[in-house]
Amino acid sequence: MSNSTPSRRRLLQVGGSAILATIAGCTGQPSQNATESDSQSDSSTDPQTQVYQETIDSVVLVQTDEGAGTGFIYDNTHVVTNAHVVGEAASTEIRFSEGQWTTGEVVGTDRHSDLAVIAVETVPERATPLSFIDGETEVGQNVVAIGNPFSFDGTATAGIVSGVDRSIPSPTGFTIPDAIQTDAAVNPGNSGGPLMSLEGRIVAVINSGGGDNLGFGISAPLARRVIPELIETGSYEHSYMGVSFANVTPDIAEANGMDEPRGLLVDEVVDDGPAAGVLQPSEESETVDGTQLPVGGDVMLALDGTELLTSEDLGNYLALQTRPGDTVELTILRDGSEQSVEMTLGTRPDELSR
Missing domain, CATH: 2.30.42.10 (PDZ domain)
Known part of the structure; x- marks a missing residue:
């Protein structure tokens, strides 16, 4: 089955070394003054901040010899990311939000849906599993994208769901159906990260950016079908x-x-x-x-x-x-x-x- 779709922007799988080399001294870590300032502000009424604070410990940096992207804790022993982030790698390095590193083994990939699962050796206690939404995704609902664009870890961008039921290119040449479109900023390195609802559940797994205010993700219903089978068998048949x-x-x-x-x-x-x-x-x-x-x-x-x-x-x-x-x-x-x-x-x- 084939139909006409826009060309895929494969910019979301990048390494961080070149970026950090050109931005000397900018590590993406908050300064002590910034941390102190943030702690003094009252963010209890800011839902985006609440989602970020409740989610960030479960969002990780995924690094291979080919580049880096984002992932998130799916259960106590597995990280989910994009298939194009892990590429052909059999193992990855995983960094958690507080700086801990662990080794991960790629146990399943599905290039048709651009999803991959990594088994991790150790998970910090604060890194709890994230859940997918159960109901329908509505156009106009507020969302927060959390990830590591350009390897600046722990970045959040906010926006809305701009569209649903999109068809986007997959790495295999077929299309990924039921995709979610958002105007939240999506940049190289965001791939594989969660697009969160303000209720703290995953709306989509970020997959690509296609220009100004145009990002896409694999929908929660499709991810819920594919991921368990990747864990169990290592593959998924469409x-x-x-x-x-x-x-x-x-x-x-x-x-x-x-x-x-x-x-x-x-x-x-x-x-x-x-x-x-x-x-x-x-x-x-x-x-x-x-x-x-x-x-x-x-x-x-x-x-x-x-x-x-x-x-x-x-x-x-x-x-x-x-x-x-x-x-x-x-x-x-x-x-x-x-x-x-x-x-x-x-x-x-x-x-x-x-």
């Missing part, structure tokens, strides 16, 4: 249909004789993939105002009764409601009439074929 498709725009609807734009037009079907012999791809095109538009393929309208209005609808359902081997029912539009077909989902390959 559902796969083996199709590429296009959102049905007004122009595509007109070219295909549809009364209104709806659903996803099947553009290609992967040979020997789950959809082969089940879905019919578009094999022709029509030029409208100088643009080539696909015509003649099946239009996917619903999956197990869930209406498919956008590509995000399909990606979210597959990621959060299905597993490889499940048989799903697709409602499709074929040759002008609606019908239902069944498909057994496969396992997503390691890389997207080009």
Whole structure:
């Protein structure tokens, strides 16, 4: 399955040595005067400060030979971060907020969701596990990003949830569905850190920044599915249909004789993939105002009764409601009439074929 997404900004996995070399004497540690000044101020009514104080001991620096990023305590023996932070490393160095270091072993990675789990030898008593939110993430809700941008440890930036149900690039060439967008500042080194609600729960695992006031994270529902399996087995399998498709725009609807734009037009079907012999791809095109538009393929309208209005609808359902081997029912539009077909989902390959 593929669809059009913005290019990935892979700037979030960096080492701190070059940055610190150019900012002589700036270690990111608070001065004694600053600490004393902060202790004199009353922050009891500041929810961002409260979230930071309750979270910071559970946020760590993750360092490998390739660079550094952020992570957080998931349980008493595991740290969660991004797969692109650990890269191909088998072990990492972990630094806690008060300066203690420990060694970590990478026990599981999933490049499709850009999540990784590290087993740590020792965890300070103050570094308690962080929990993911249980309910829905709402656009406009306040959040705090905590991490180590440019290796300045213990940094907090505040903002709101700017969008939900985003599709963002993964390191494999596929997309990460159900992603969270925020305007909280996200910079190199924030990768793998928590995006916290003001209630003190993780909304998303920070993944990337795409420009001014534009950051993204892996959603709590997807992380809750992937992380336990990474701990148990070291990997996670994602559902796969083996199709590429296009959102049905007004122009595509007109070219295909549809009364209104709806659903996803099947553009290609992967040979020997789950959809082969089940879905019919578009094999022709029509030029409208100088643009080539696909015509003649099946239009996917619903999956197990869930209406498919956008590509995000399909990606979210597959990621959060299905597993490889499940048989799903697709409602499709074929040759002008609606019908239902069944498909057994496969396992997503390691890389997207080009």
